[in-house]
Amino acid sequence: MKYFIRKLSSLILTLLLVSIFLFISFQVIPGDSAAASLGTSATKETVEALREELGLNRNVFVRYFSWLGNALCGDFGISAQYNMPVSLLLKERMPVTLWLAVLSIALIIIISIPLGIQSAKKEGGVSDRVITFLTHTAMAVPPFFLGIIITLVFGLILKWFIPGRYISYSENPGQFLGYMIFPAIAIAIPKTAMTIKFLRSSVIRQLKLDYVRTARSKGNQENVILYRHVLKNAFIPVITFIAMVIADVLAGSIIIEQLFSLPGMGRMLVTAISNRDFSVVQAIVIYIAAVVVVINFLVDIIYRCIDPRVRV
Amino acid sequence: MSKLGNERKNNLGPSQLSDVNQPLLTVNHITVGFQHNGNINKAVNDVSFQIKEGEILGMAGESGSGKTITALTIMGLLSKEASVLGGSILFDGKDLFRLKPEEFRKIKGNQISMIFQEPMTSLNPVMTVGYQTEEMLLLHENQLKQAERKRKTLAALKEAGLKDTETLYYQYPHQLSGGMRQRVMIAMAMICKPKLLIADEPTTALDVTIQAQILGLIQKMNQEYGTSVLFISHDLAVIKNTCTRAFVMQEGEIAEEGTVRDLFNGPKKAYTKKLMAAIPDLSSRKTGFPFSDPDAVQNGQAVLLSGKEKNILEVRNLHVFYEEKAKKLFSKKTRKQVVNNVSLTISQGEILGIVGESGSGKSSLAKAVVGLIDSKTGEVILNEERPQMVFQDPYGSLNPAKKVGWILEEPLKLAGGYSQRERKSKVLKILNEVGLPDEYTERYLSQLSGGQRQRVAIGASLIRNSKFIVLDEPVSALDVTVQARILELLKKLQKEYDLSYLFISHDLKVIYQMCDRVCVMYQGEIVETAFVEELFRKPVHPYSKKLLEAVL
Amino acid sequence: GDKTGTDDEKTPADDMSSGTPVNGGSVVVGISQDLDSLDPHKAVAAGTKEVLFNVFEGLYKPDKDGNLVPAVAESYEISPDGKVYTFKLRQGLKFHNGNLVTADDIVYSLKRCAGLLDTTDPAVVVESALTNVSEVNKTDETTVEVVLKEADTELIGFLTSAVIPENYDKQDTAPVGTGPFKFVSYTPLESFVVEKNEDYYVAGKPYLDKVTFKIEPNADSVIMELLAGSIDIFPYLTDAQAEQLKDTFTITEGHMNLVQGLFLNNKAEPFHNVKVRQALNYAIDKQAILDLVAGGKGTVIGSNMFPGFAKYYEDLADKYPYDIEKAKTLLAEAGYPDGFTFTITVPSNYKFHVDTAQVIVEQLKQAGITARIQQIEWASWINDVYVGRNYEATIIGLDAKLAARDVLERYNSAADNNFVNYSNPQYDETLAKAIEAQDDAEKINYYKKLQSILAEDAAAVYIQDPALLVAVNPKLGGYTFYPVYVLDMASVYFKAE
């Protein structure tokens, strides 16, 4: 319980830190929401007037603390661009990113574990060589290429989905997922390649240890040894890696969301940054930070579960 | 794993003693090599032998002579670096090298099983002991119900001399003492009642009482189930008591073989003779066997100690406990006390022995003394800034990513004040002193035999002339010749530099030979401390008595 | 927000008008920017205005030939002194919410745009030309009078601003106007959906029942979606994309009505020297730029006016022919015989401009001038370059209202949006005369002169009016180009089979 409270307070601290840092960033970078929203009709005076109206001229501290005060009450403010409460704006983006993340993480795990293990098992063999080559290629292919190729192949040639179509979750959950799967694949492929590479190294290291020999002496099947005995040990560094991947996709994949016209958080974030829509950026980043902290916290717990020697 | 043993020689093994029993295992001229910088080192060279059904065959030999490699070859468990260069192995009429992997797999564990030499590293660190043992049943007796399996597992653990098996079942290897892990290995290997049991130094970490129990267990299996055993041990006394026939390995070849009686009474080869001669004997101490010469105790020993004023180590009311991680997340941790109110002193130049039951807290005490355990109370005053320690598990205590040369050099680098040349020459010197050739500086630990690793660990602890060294079962994996050499070295250095040792061993002969005073540990407490002669002559505590009885 | 335009003499819509219109159907139009506001008076991005054109109308509105035609108003008159505009309202016109459009609504709307309301919302963008308005009066239920401080005969071009209901405060979430389409929904980052306004006053229009403007910032996925048929109409294709779509789509070409140029900070070293600016003009091969970045499409220009605005357009494209030697001589005269180094700051979101910059960098090498490209984010560009005027050179496309004044006024030395820091008293004078001029010929004359002055002074390196390539689903007809930046869906229809 004490542990829990400690973690919770450190979570809050992190969020606070991030929000302060973000706030400072917005002070530092050129442009603000006033200038950004006025565009080429901006002149010094109009920008000034709008700044005044938006409260951008108030004292820095006053602004931060009033934001903080509201945020603590769950009110993340109004988007300067969309003139909508931020929470409402994000509520609609959330499921997109979330489901995209869930699907891609599932794909990553389902594909990378068997391939990583297979590759390590036959280290130096043909399948290993093939997998290694493919993973390196997949890692080197930029995500947007992948997205385009997937759309081309599955969308235009095979016609398994209609590119650009997006059916919201509330409309039809089944179809929604159907449309999510392809972007999820595009996200998953490079990450899967990385995970495979990582897992492979880790498994190879484990396979050299004596306990594997013991497991073999018992008459275990090679696969059982790999999955039951080695995997748990080998997973210790890999979990960290997967956690980073999870945090990454939960933050929203900007490129993929854009390519597949998904209105997710990642795209929202980029738009908001370029519009200097402070409250939106702040809310999204706080969300991401919370996700990251919580996931890392979970990872620490998983360590404890997997590796009995570890005291975290 | 590579198999190449297709070229079968015409004579079926060297065994002349063909009696009624069919050979269960026939090893035909196997040769196993490791590639080293282009040339092949043969670790096992043209070795042939047979084990008949129901026989216990002993295998003795120098450390590094290829015993383990031979055993692993039979099991088909050689590492990738090793290659079988020739020969064949027949088990139950089947050529193991030609068996399909799947068929071979089914034999493993079920018909042939093996107790590995290094129990410390041979268990899976992230699986409970119970599961790892039970897995054998899962694999080979899957008709059993879960409850039944657990019952059998607990019984097997108990038979191997483990107590509190219900708790043990849920524990992880790192929570166990060296001897406990070894017994888990034993339980695991025997649980399926295999036709052939390969026991590679199965009792190295066990105190005499438990050793006797285990040997009894092996013999019982042998008699009740007809299990054949390949019993590898450097302890000739054990071989003598357990086996009927035995052979001696030297530098990868069979030096001599025959019935145990013949071997012990009339060794023919020079090496065997040397082996027999080197058996440390309780009588090898200066004044002869203490039991026959009660006066020996008086003889200067007490004087030597009483005059000592300067203590190198003082331990007062030491308690050591481990935090047992809670089974459930977030629930309270529990404390387990393993060393209970221990006080002891070691004076400068003294060797204090610790004997005691496996799991009684010897290693924990040792680690606490040198400051490796934080969860302790009490006082430890150590007058040496850099105490050294030979860990019970040499493999785990040396850096697997580094070569032997580096490992030995590291203490010198840390001590400072040596030029690179001096360091190199000191490394070579100590390497020779522990009986390893120069080229071993270029090897990784994984490329050494058990005994060789142990010697590297000893070398690393000795090299910087620390005034106080803890030796936790330092010679458990060494054959008598090497053991004698190492003990001599330890003695020599101790004399030369006035070193003090805390010497943990289950081998009373070694204790007798080395130590000035001995503490007997039992269930976390020191139940008796005495001058070595005194203890051997007149043990007071019932456990001490039991211990000594077992030796005789 | 850097596009817009004028009139369009090639009438590329000819082939589009073939086929018999059918009523009904729905169409998806790709747009590349999210809307910046649904309130027509707050929206500044050209990309937003082109969409809102379908929902809102002003008193007058542009037609495809660049003429202003009556919309909410039926007719207007200018007083002889050019200071009072009197508008007659169209009868029985209804807002989308069913209410009749009253004179009060118009007064409200005009005041709002001109910043004359008692409580002004600073987010409302006040057109600088409208600051000339001194009062807006309702004469009777169907007549509204706009009184100016100074005479201005061009004001009608600025009175296209939307007419909205008085005191309706949900304009930026549920906009209400009088245009051919009614607002249905808007989802940020996704789409803006409108449906047919059954009460629209033009008979037969619009044809379509529903139009979805799909926000699609990624040019590559647009191609996919076009090929897959998820998008029916997409303007602003690149040359390469058009090439790719030419088999499946009708590709029509118009003008963007932009002045794309390498704009130089006339106050910064070395661009304060007119010779340097002229040298740059000689050193840049505009046709080559067109060839390299736009597949040869587009129109080379020589001053700050687009050819589509034919009435005022002075063809100065040949003023500075590509001539390296001349450039070098001028540079030497200006004191830079070995050339100089400068930075072109380009907004990174406009690939077209970045590409142009790349070509320019190469071309300037020949003249011994080293240019470096610095990509910069749009918001930073606005802040640092456009408002802050802290830059050496930049590439951008300038758009304008349907008024020559709007196009040329930014070079007035006192103009707020004179981000090039151009200053020439003669120019200022001429501009004032142009605005005051009552006579059309005289006015045109002045405006043409202004263009010549700009060209002579080489205020910038004017490059081109880029071509606008639009992909239209072959089943559709009626797509119409405007000389301003609009996406008029009212004229689009499904052709009969």
Add this chain to the structure above:
Amino acid sequence: MNTEKIHYNINFIAGLIIISLVLFFVTAGIFYTPYDPNEMNGAIKNMTPDFAHPFGTDNFGRDILSRVMSGAGTTFIVALSTVAIGAVMGTLIGAVTGYYGGFIDEILMRVNDGLTSFPSILLALVFVSIIGPGKYNVILALGIIFIPSFARVVRSEYITLKQMDFVKNAKLMGAGDFRIMFVHILPNTKLILLSSVTIGFNNAVLAEAGMSYLQLGVQPPDASLGRMLSEAQAYLFNAPWCALAPGLMIVLTVLGFSLLNER
């Protein structure tokens, strides 16, 4: 039997050959390219590969081979230094946090989390605002962005390894914390660290391309592999070969490196 050994050698030799080729290519690019990599020629826009232009030309009629040759060097410098910063700092942080645990761990890891969640675009903008634009400050920005992932992975390794007896033994021998962390433990993380570096290298190449959009990094018309690749995106259908050469180069390099370090 000995086939495994031969395999390793083949891997190693293949890696060596690939890397040497790549390096040769890059070095040669400094001194010589068949054409001026930035020279445009409207007459030969988007030409398919032929003898004169083995990898074709791009949308400006520039020779892709020449551009790859000159761009690869920049990319390698950026990617390698980025990974170097990320790996060194990440390892440092990961080692300290994993090894010591407790308070330091908590603080540094939370800072790490903060950095991870901070949008890299924003970070890049902040960077330019503070240190101004410059060709190589992308290295610094990317390097910082890369730190958290390395730190996390290294930390997890240290958490496991610090429990080992060999670490305790090293302590007894008198090795200081620093030496234990970096001389004793670090070599044991080699395999995992190398994977991270390979992955990081790849990511850095691609991230560099992304960064140049944000005022950071190599600005056009100068070539870099990442830039070329992302520019090729627009011509993927018309001129797919634009992507081929830079893509191939990246894959080869990464493949070469990882073949090299596989034993």
